[in-house]
Structure formats: C-alpha cells, structure tokens
Amino acid sequence: MTAATTAPAPDRDDDRSPEGAGDPFDRDVLPAPPGATGALLRSLLSPLRGRVAVTALLLLLQQAAVQAGPLLVAYAIDRAVPAFRADDHGPLIAVAVGYLLCAAAAGALQYAFVTASARVSQDVLLDLRGRIFRHAQALSVDFHERYTSGRLISRSTTDVESLRELLEEGLQELVTVVLSCVYISVLLLWLDLGLGAVAVASFVPLYALVRSYQRRAGRVYRKRSTAIAAVIVKFVETMNGIRPVRAFRREAANDADFAVLNRRHERTNGDALLEMARYVVGSRVIANTTVALIVLWGAYRVADESLALGVLAAAVLYLRRLYDPIDRLGMFLNSYQSAAASLEKIAGLLAQTPSVPEPVSPRELPRRRSEHPGREVVFDGVRFAYRTGGEVLPRFDLTLPAGQTVAVVGSTGAGKSTLAKLLARFYDPTEGRVLLDGVDLRDLAGPDLRRGVVMVTQEAFLFSGTVAENIAIGRPDATREEIEQAAKEIGAHDFIAALPDGYDTDVRKRGGRISAGQRQLVAFARALLADPAVLILDEATSSLDIPGERAVQRAMATVLKGRTAVVIAHRLSTVEIADRVLVMERGRVVEDGRPAELIAGTGRFADLHRAWRDSLA
C-alpha cells in the first residue's frame, strides 16, 4: 500500500476550516513528518503480519479456483463434446465434476478469506481508535484549546469509518481486481497469444483512465472529507454552546452558517459522483470495444479453423470477468482515496507531541519537613506567553512558604488564572522555573505532580457516574466513610443526602442534575479528598450563595490548615482567611502583604476593600 506516496498534497483552499486561516490548527490536516501516514499503516499492520499473509494466501487460492471455470468450458467444447460424440463419456463427467469441485473450493475459500480479513480489520480499527483516544488525552491543554473537539470527534468517527470501509469492502475488491487481471492475462496469453495480446493491450487505456480518475477523485475526496469535518465541527460547537445560542438568538445565523457548510459538503458529493460517472462510461467504452474486436477477429479465425471454438468462448467469458469488476474499480478506488485522506489526518493528529511532556528521568519530591502537608512553591524568573498572544507574565518571582494561604486579587485579565495554571503545570513557562519544594515541576512524574498540586476552578466539571465516584476521582481507593467525611467537611453532605439515591445518584441522569453551586461543592470535596500539598482555588466559590460561601470559608479554615493554598477570588470575603494578599496587575505583583496591613494602607487593595465594603452596606 502506498497511501503516503500517492496521496496528493493537501488542497489548501479547501482545508481551511470556517474559523479562518494562518495557524496550522485552523486547517483540518495537521502537519505531520513526511512518510507518517505510511509509517502509521505499517505500525498498525505489522503486529498482524502472520494473519495478513494467511489472508492474502486465501485470496490467491480462491481466485485460482474461480478462474478455472472458463478453462473447463473451453476443454468441454473442444475435447469433451467430440469425445462424447465418440461415445467416450469420461471427459465430460470429469469436466462436470471438476467444475463443481472448483465452485465448492472457491466458496469455501471465500468464506475463510472473509472471516480472516474481517478479524484483521477489526483488530486494526480497535487499535487505531484506542490510539487516537489515548493520544488525544495525553496531549496538553494548549492543544485542546486550539484543536476543536468537533475535529477530534470526526477523526475518531468519520475518518476511522472510512478506513473501515476500505478494509472491509474496498481492499478485498481492489486486490481481487488486480489479481484477476494477472491471472486472466496469463491464461489468455497461454490459450491464444494473439487474443491475449489484444486483451492485454486494452490495459493501457484502462490504466490511463484509472490514473486520471484517481487524480481527480483524490482532489474531490479530500475536499469532501474536509467539508464533512466542517459540518461536524459546526454541529458540535453549536450544541455545546446551546445556552448562549438561545440567549443571544443565534439560531437563524447558525442555520445560515450550517446551510453553507452543508451545501458545500453536498456539492463535493455531487462532484465525486460526476467523476465516478465519467470513469464508468470511459471504462465501458474501452471494455466493449475490446470485446467486439476479439469476437470479430476470433470468429474470423474460427471460420478459418486457426482457432478452436472453445478457446474463443473461454476468451469471451474471461473478458467479461475481467471488465465487470473494472466498472466497480472506481468505487473501490474511492474508498481507497478517502481512506488515504483520512489516514493522513489521523497520522497528523498522532504526530502531535505534548507541549508539556512527561520527564524522561523524573525526580522525587523530598520528604516532607514537618507534620504539615504543605510544600514550598517558588516562581523563579518565570516568563510566560500563550502560543497565541503576547506575554502575560513578564518575569515573575514569587516564594510561597509551605503552609501559607495566599489570596490573589487583581483586575480581569491580570494573569491570576495563568499563574494558577502554571503552578498546576497545564503549561510550562516560556522561561524560568516553577519549583515545588525545590523540584522543577518539569522534573516531577505525572502522579507526583497530581498528588502535589490540585486546582479547583469555576467550571467544576462532573463526569458521568455517581456523586461518590465524582468525589473519589483524585483517590479512587477512598472508602465511603472518607468520601462522606470530605463532603461533610465542605458542607456538601446535606444536599447530597437529599438527592434521590444519595451518594449513588448518577449525576447525568434525571433527578441527579445538580446546580452550579452544588457542583462546586462536589469539586471541593474531590480536592479535599485528594489531599494535595498545594491547593489552588480559582474562583472556586463564584457560584455559591453567600451562606454557602460562608460555610465553605469556615470549612476552608480547617481544610487549608498546613497546606499551601492559592485562593483567587473577586469576592473579597474570601481574603479574610488568607495569611497574605497579592495584588496583580498586568502580570506583575503590585502589592504584597498581610490583609490587615494592606487594608490599613493606602494602596490598590485598600481601595478595592473599601469599595467592596461600601457595596455590602
């Protein structure tokens, strides 16, 4: 297979997603190193090498049995019938038995082949889907911010599906056509050199036709698979954002956008059919002309007695067998083309490497110095810019002693969440280091990092499953008592107990729907149970009502005790539990001190605090 070498370069105009151009992530095909598609295919097939060989052998034998038919017909006409006339029944009986045996063998071999090839293709697809999932999950946060989930979905559905079509239907037919071409050419040349030569000569225009079809259809198919991906992306994006869509009455505009994408897909489908029709007509013209030539010339020679009638009959039968599947060859080539395009896209995805890689030789965290779970955090000359955008943190130095609770405040866009995400190692600094007890986060193994630092954000995502399972995500071996204990400490126990099935309520089922504030409480309990050394709360209480927030704050006094904590909040009530306050502006710390000191002073925080006080009055 030569998917990598025959696939033409991506068609730039049409690989653009509707969002725009420029960034390679705006295109459907991610750049992959040359030969990645072929390498992917080889790596998928090489574990199944033995079975692929057996499958190929079965097909070879099956074709041999199938192609014996016309040869037996020739023998019957030229030998068995004259013998029968001379009262020798043997040859005719032998032909009949031979024919039956060949048919039976062809059937049995076909069965064995289909079963074997289905197993191979199932294994390939299973492997491929698993790889896409594992790889996508392992890629860093910044990848997912740029590569839409709709595209990931179309990689693991439409693209895997087109490979399935090739493996389960197209490939067998494609190989059968090529095989029967070889078998039949050899047999025809052997039967009669002249007739054989005419048949083989017809391969020249047929080959040219196939090549030109392949080139043109390849382009169309690439466009088509990009067009369907765009349809899926639009669909997923709209349904994910159904609330803002409703709130801002975006339905009509979305309908219009979708109609454009949908029509574009339909148009590419029409183009594909047109190419197909051209091909079928062309191949029929070539086939029928050749058959006509052979019948004409053959009949002339039979009359001349330079050709046996049986040989002419066999030749015509063989030609039909040869040309019939060539009509359908276009279809199989289609599935080959679209599978090649899909495989190229999958290879591009699999070639992406995490921008936040696991360390090659991880370092251990030092033993904790005290009874406390907290650890020291140091931002050492950190500079950071997102891939798309300017510098967010221009040289940032900060030390948080173990066990300190720090409140970070500052205006929108100041870089507070960015600071938090660097500490949780969702991104690596562009320059400088983030240290946990003196160890660079980049040197920490994934599990150590997750035990070390846990972040609770505003979104408080819940996975399908029960409330208890959701709380236990950070520590799957936690007992029910521990789970309930964590929920009680955070003030979530009462509402959970009131759910239809209590802790066993499925959060995605009816009756299990819980509010945004309740979700945050579950997320808190989850973080508490995970027992991290450093806890980051980024607007984690933003959806709670005042009593709820008060309850969480009371709980936090115990929860955060001894831990290092970074609390980001716009509501200044949260600040009261902090040992220290940082005020951030444009990526810099502009004020740093104990809350009481700052409030008593004349700086930004004093202003903020006064304004907040007034707003409460």
Ligand SMILES: Nc1ncnc2c1ncn2[C@@H]1O[C@H](COP(=O)(O)OP(=O)(O)OP(=O)(O)O)[C@@H](O)[C@H]1O
């Ligand atoms: N994923 C991202 N890609 C590119 N730029 C980003 C990304 N996230 C944030 N930014 C930019 O970085 C800057 C700091 O954002 P950050 O989220 O850290 O602010 P913040 O202080 O948490 O604000 P808020 O109080 O609104 O949550 C902003 O200018 C923002 O536009």
Ligand SMILES: [Mg+2]
């Ligand atoms: Mg933020």
